[in-house]
Amino acid sequence: MEKRYLFTPGPTPVPPEVLAAMAEPMVHHRGADFRAVYERALARLQDVFRTQSDVLLFAASGTGAMDSAAANLCAPGDRVAVVTAGAFGERWVAICDQYGLDVQRIAYQWGEVPLPDEVGAAVAESGANVVFCTHSETSTGVVADVQALKQAVGQATLVVDAISSLGAVPLETDAWAIDVVLSGSQKALMCPPGLAMAAIAEPLWERLPQARSFYFDWRRTRKAQQVFDAAFTPAVSLIRGLDVALGLIMEAGLDAAYERHVRLGRAARAGLKAMGLELFSPDDDSSAVVTVANVPDGVDGTELLRHLRDRHGVTLAPGQGNLKGKIFRIGHIGWFDVFDIAAALAAVELSLTELGAEIERGVAVPRAFEAFEELGLRG
Ligand SMILES: *Cc1c(COP(=O)(O)O)cnc(C)c1O
Numbered sequence: 527m528e529k530r531y532l533f534t535p536g537p538t539p540v541p542p543e544v545l546a547a548m549a550e551p552m553v554h555h556r557g558a559d560f561r562a563v564y565e566r567a568l569a570r571l572q573d574v575f576r577t578q579s580d581v582l583l584f585a586a587s588g589t590g591a592m593d594s595a596a597a598n599l600c601a602p603g604d605r606v607a608v609v610t611a612g613a614f615g616e617r618w619v620a621i622c623d624q625y626g627l628d629v630q631r632i633a634y635q636w637g638e639v640p641l642p643d644e645v646g647a648a649v650a651e652s653g654a655n656v657v658f659c660t661h662s663e664t665s666t667g668v669v670a671d672v673q674a675l676k677q678a679v680g681q682a683t684l685v686v687d688a689i690s691s692l693g694a695v696p697l698e699t700d701a702w703a704i705d706v707v708l709s710g711s712q713k714a715l716m717c718p719p720g721l722a723m724a725a726i727a728e729p730l731w732e733r734l735p736q737a738r739s740f741y742f743d744w745r746r747t748r749k750a751q752q753v754f755d756a757a758f759t760p761a762v763s764l765i766r767g768l769d770v771a772l773g774l775i776m777e778a779g780l781d782a783a784y785e786r787h788v789r790l791g792r793a794a795r796a797g798l799k800a801m802g803l804e805l806f807s808p809d810d811d812s813s814a815v816v817t818v819a820n821v822p823d824g825v826d827g828t829e830l831l832r833h834l835r836d837r838h839g840v841t842l843a844p845g846q847g848n849l850k851g852k853i854f855r856i857g858h859i860g861w862f863d864v865f866d867i868a869a870a871l872a873a874v875e876l877s878l879t880e881l882g883a884e885i886e887r888g889v890a891v892p893r894a895f896e897a898f899e900e901l902g903l904r905g
Contacts, residue, residue, distance in 0.1 A: 570772035579728050588709065665846045840869070
């Protein structure tokens with residue numbers, strides 16, 4: 527049996543304690559056994575989201591939370607703004623189109639960092655009352671400054687897709703007055719896919735139109751959650767796992783998690799550069815979720831990833847959209863440490879060599895460890 531290594535920005539590796547919790551016998555979701563777990567998991571979600579508001583929990587992939595935002599915040603024909611700079615910004619556009627919204631794109635090239643002043647001016651000009659954006663654009667490695675984006679859009683409702691960022695990079699839902707923050711279980715929250723979350727700021731509740739989804743109706747979900755009795759059968763085993771995973775995160779503390787992600791990003795960048803590769807993601811500490819490199823000349827990115835997987839059991843993430851075959855992505859969110867980065871770098875180095883690329887050998891891993899150990903976090 528060959529060992530497999532998962533270095534993708536979702537799904538991510540799941541700690542054994544979390545896997546063990548999910549293997550426990552089934553209990554009924556309306557009994558006292560489950561209620562205690564549910565209540566604790568919901569409270570822990572508020573801690574990780576940094577909010578006093580209810581965090582709604584759905585059985586869905588992360589996109590379910592995005593879908594729920596469009597379904598609960600907007601009526602048909604409403605003018606909305608979408609900040610796009612990658613594949614997940616495009617997903618917002620597709621969701622809003624499907625709900626028949628009047629979408630004003632605030633478009634950046636894939637890999638660009640959205641500029642708050644520009645976004646603020648474009649939102650004001652568009653007259654949109656709801657703005658959809660992406661915190662960590664997982665397709666490019668860019669992490670946007672959502673605190674500044676909220677300041678820039680002023681009274682407009684800001685909806686933040688924090689699916690790959692929550693628990694990895696700082697996000698202060700209440701302190702930054704972010705209206706809606708969405709996340710999912712299979713990224714930095716160290717769980718399998720299947721749970722989606724939405725934190726909704728208190729003042730919004732009075733202004734919500736009639737929800738256009740039955741299952742994802744925020745009001746119905748909140749009403750049930752407030753008495754710890756889910757509206758529909760919750761994903762019992764996943765919530766057991768989530769409870770344990772959030773407990774692990776909070777035990778070490780969010781600051782420790784943020785610092786680890788910064789240092790893992792540094793290690794990944796230092797190693798890739800030492801090999802002679804060019805970074806696609808920003809070469810600074812903002813890029814703490816996923817590190818993206820250009821595939822070197824003469825190598826086909828699709829073949830590189832296939833080779834890594836089939837020959838060495840290592841799974842990295844490919845480029846999406848137009849970047850397919852041109853870049854590869856190393857995720858380092860959630861249950862990752864520097865040895866994972868070392869393994870990913872060593873596998874990339876070996877595979878590129880086997881595919882005939884001219885790269886610097888034997889330096890990436892030591893440079894990664896050095897960068898990981900460097901003291902002093904900026905910001
Ligand atoms: C993973 C991810 C999603 C959601 O993907 P699902 O496959 O629906 O869980 C959305 N946005 C971003 C930025 C992501 O990284």
